[in-house]
Amino acid sequence: MAKRMSRSAINFSLDLGAFVVLLATLWTRLVTFWIVPPPAEGKSGLALWGMNHKAWDAVNFWVTMAFAVVILVHLILHWTWISQFVHQRVKRRSKSVAVLDSGTQTVYGVGFMIVVFVVVGGLLAVAAVAAKPF
Ligand code: HEM
Structure with a gap:
């Protein structure tokens, strides 16, 4: 087993x-x-291991997306640490005696994820509306 x-x-x-x-x-x-920069107009540009600037740019995009996913999972795995840290600080300031049970931690966790997606999605929507041809 x-x-x-x-x-x-x-x-x-x-x-x-x-x-x-x-x-x-x-x-x-x-x-x-630096190594495979965008080619100058009318030029074919450089390639590294058979991939040109556009191909490396696409690889970089997907690796960056993978990094975002890994960091989100990292935050989920440390959520107890993060929520307890914030809870202790707030408790100290407000002199509250509230206890943080795991249900509340989950609710804050889901709330945090929603805020992250709304902020990132919202800023993307703003960028999409603001982008103009030139
Ligand atoms: C390449 C990026 C990162 C690496 C290699 C990394 C690595 C680590 C390591 C080795 C630990 C301690 C061991 C563990 O409990 O897992 C840790 C803890 C932690 N990391 Fe990261 N981390 C990264 C990015 C981040 C980011 C971007 C954040 C926040 C936005 C973050 C938040 C935390 C938190 C909250 C803890 C728990 C703190 C504690 O237990 O004292 N990490 N990380």
């Missing part, structure tokens, strides 16, 4: 994965910007 991974082993694997994806994001961005 397969042995279940401990919570620390899951966190460590994900953190290592996040670090590798961060390096891949940085590296593909630098390649797209």
